[in-house]
Every structure is written in structure tokens, then in C-alpha cells.
Amino acid sequence: MPRVGLFIPCYIDQFYPDVGLATLEVLEQHGCEVDYPAAQTCCGQPMANTGCTDAAVPLAERMINVFAPYDYVVAPSGSCVAMVREHYTDLLPLTNKLQEFQAKTFELCEFLTDVLKVDSISGSFPYKVGVHQSCHGLRELRLARSSETVGDDFDKARQLLKSLDGISFAELTRTDECCGFGGTFAVHEEAVSCMMGRDRLADHRAAGTEVLTAGDMSCLMHLNGLNQRHAQPFPVMHIAQILAGRQPEGITPVNSTDGSVA
Incomplete structure (x- = not known):
């Protein structure tokens, strides 16, 4: 059973908590052991996008340390995952620790299809x-x-x-x-x-x-x-x-x- 660290973006945490709960439910329905590390904070994307890269560095370092115990990190957000996978190398030295963290971080749909190999979802949505x-x-x-x-x-x-x-x-x-x-x-x-x-x-x-x-x-x-x-x-x-x-x-x-x- 894969042990997943659930990463919830700031705006979901503050404004759309049901999206985080739904993500948890989907992952558990497909056999994952999911944990929400309460010490997590922002991934640093808003600071990096605005050019305040120095302010983003400690947030990136914290992300890596907080999620270190997990097999995978999954987030219901392509932009936050892209920040980790594509732009953390702009903020931090390229170490094995950073590369391992980037390699285990996935967007929700990507994780379901590419890692868990889910090919169908049960249910009805007639719209x-x-x-x-x-x-x-x-x-x-x-x-x-x-x-x-x-x-x-x-x-x-x-x-x-x-x-x-x-x-x-x-x-x-x-x-x-x-x-x-x-x-x-x-x-x-x-x-x-x-x-x-x-x-x-x-x-x-x-x-x-x-x-x-x-x-x-x-x-x-x-x-x-x-x-x-x-x-x-x-x-x-x-x-x-x-x-x-x-x-x-x-x-x-x-x-x-x-x-x-x-």
C-alpha cells in the first residue's frame, strides 16, 4: 500500500476545503494510505512568480523536509506540482534529495493514471x-x-x-x-x-x-x-x-x- 503525503495548495485550504477532502477520498478508494502533514505550508509558487525568489527558497526547503517520510506526494493542482518538478531547481542546488522529492511528486490525475494505473472510475455523472x-x-x-x-x-x-x-x-x-x-x-x-x-x-x-x-x-x-x-x-x-x-x-x-x- 503506497504511503501518500497529501499536499493541499493554499487557496484550496482556505477557500475550497471540500476539494482537499475529495482528493483524500479518491486516493483512499484506490488503496492508498494517506496522511496530511499539518506542518506543510505554501510551495512558494506565488513568490517565485512575482520575482521574489529569495522568499520562495525557505518554503521549498520546508516542503522537501515535511514530505520526506512519504513514498509519494500528491496534490490536486497541476501548477503547484509543476512548481516543484520544474522550478525548484531554479531555487535550490541540484542534490539527490531534491531530485528524489521531485520524482515522487504528482498531480492527482497523473498519479491515478501513471502510478496507480487506474483505467476506470465507478460512478455516474450524467452531464x-x-x-x-x-x-x-x-x-x-x-x-x-x-x-x-x-x-x-x-x-x-x-x-x-x-x-x-x-x-x-x-x-x-x-x-x-x-x-x-x-x-x-x-x-x-x-x-x-x-x-x-x-x-x-x-x-x-x-x-x-x-x-x-x-x-x-x-x-x-x-x-x-x-x-x-x-x-x-x-x-x-x-x-x-x-x-x-x-x-x-x-x-x-x-x-x-x-x-x-x-
């Missing part, structure tokens, strides 16, 4: 789902094939979701466009960030999205802020919540075969 691909997960962790690359098509989030009974997917015009959040970019370039987010939501609405999901709650937080200002907002859920069996609020399931209310 048309729009999957948002976050930039870090797509182009740094390679959780799906980006549109500018050539090769076999793959998408680790959809690979897991497609096994749920009744689910269908919204097919977007621009499959992997940025939502505009970008961490502190959304603060310093508010107008541009909001326009990008509205473009993403318009694409989802045109494609018939009933429930919007993603592997990064930071992207969803930004998109849902704009979504809630729309006359007809749709539910927004982190993929961990869907995989854990949560159902969206505010919409009625429809039988996918005959259109009748389930």
Missing part, C-alpha cells in the same frame, strides 16, 4: 462536462496533448472521467487556451485577465458545457468569479470532486438516451 486544461498541467506536466504538438492524442483527466456512467464532453473551439488567471497576473493585468476568462467561458457555453471542471482550482476560482456574474452561471467543480462522487448543485440530471429527467 455534459467542459474540461479546462490549465497551462502548467498541459505544457509543463504534459497531462494532455497540447494543440501545437504532433503525436498521439491523450488526456489524463478525460481518461478518468469518461468511464463515469452518463457523462459526455463539450468539444471546444480552442481546446487549450489560457483562462487568464496566471496567479499574480490576474492582479496586475486585471482587464486582460478578465477578457481572457470571458473568452474561455464563451467557448464553453457555445459548446454546451453543463458542468465546468479542471485539475487546478486556481483556474476554476478565476473562471467561476466571472461565471457567477453571468445571467445563467453553470456549476464549477474540481475534477477530484467529480471522481469522488460529488454531484453538481442547481441542475437536474437528464437521461442521456431519451432526454427524460433521471
Whole structure:
């Protein structure tokens, strides 16, 4: 039984605790022994993104030490995992300890598909789902094939979701466009960030999205802020919540075969 250290990003801890609980449930359902080390803090990504790299160094060092006892570190966030795997070498000397920590740190969907070899999830989710691909997960962790690359098509989030009974997917015009959040970019370039987010939501609405999901709650937080200002907002859920069996609020399931209310 793999021993997993659950890493919960700051914004999930503060604003979306159910995403953390859902992640725990999914991991335990698939045979993991999960522990939440209470000494964990921020991974340092906000500081590094803003150019305050000196402030990020002690946070990176703390992360490595806090999660040292575990076989794996799993987080419901592509951006935080990308920070560890792709950018800790910008902050710290390249040691065996750092490399071992980077090698055992995974985003949730990636861990399920690549490490645990999960090929199906039991349950029902009879809605048309729009999957948002976050930039870090797509182009740094390679959780799906980006549109500018050539090769076999793959998408680790959809690979897991497609096994749920009744689910269908919204097919977007621009499959992997940025939502505009970008961490502190959304603060310093508010107008541009909001326009990008509205473009993403318009694409989802045109494609018939009933429930919007993603592997990064930071992207969803930004998109849902704009979504809630729309006359007809749709539910927004982190993929961990869907995989854990949560159902969206505010919409009625429809039988996918005959259109009748389930």
C-alpha cells in the first residue's frame, strides 16, 4: 500500500476545503494510505512568480523536509506540482534529495493514471462536462496533448472521467487556451485577465458545457468569479470532486438516451 503525503495548495485550504477532502477520498478508494502533514505550508509558487525568489527558497526547503517520510506526494493542482518538478531547481542546488522529492511528486490525475494505473472510475455523472486544461498541467506536466504538438492524442483527466456512467464532453473551439488567471497576473493585468476568462467561458457555453471542471482550482476560482456574474452561471467543480462522487448543485440530471429527467 503506497504511503501518500497529501499536499493541499493554499487557496484550496482556505477557500475550497471540500476539494482537499475529495482528493483524500479518491486516493483512499484506490488503496492508498494517506496522511496530511499539518506542518506543510505554501510551495512558494506565488513568490517565485512575482520575482521574489529569495522568499520562495525557505518554503521549498520546508516542503522537501515535511514530505520526506512519504513514498509519494500528491496534490490536486497541476501548477503547484509543476512548481516543484520544474522550478525548484531554479531555487535550490541540484542534490539527490531534491531530485528524489521531485520524482515522487504528482498531480492527482497523473498519479491515478501513471502510478496507480487506474483505467476506470465507478460512478455516474450524467452531464455534459467542459474540461479546462490549465497551462502548467498541459505544457509543463504534459497531462494532455497540447494543440501545437504532433503525436498521439491523450488526456489524463478525460481518461478518468469518461468511464463515469452518463457523462459526455463539450468539444471546444480552442481546446487549450489560457483562462487568464496566471496567479499574480490576474492582479496586475486585471482587464486582460478578465477578457481572457470571458473568452474561455464563451467557448464553453457555445459548446454546451453543463458542468465546468479542471485539475487546478486556481483556474476554476478565476473562471467561476466571472461565471457567477453571468445571467445563467453553470456549476464549477474540481475534477477530484467529480471522481469522488460529488454531484453538481442547481441542475437536474437528464437521461442521456431519451432526454427524460433521471
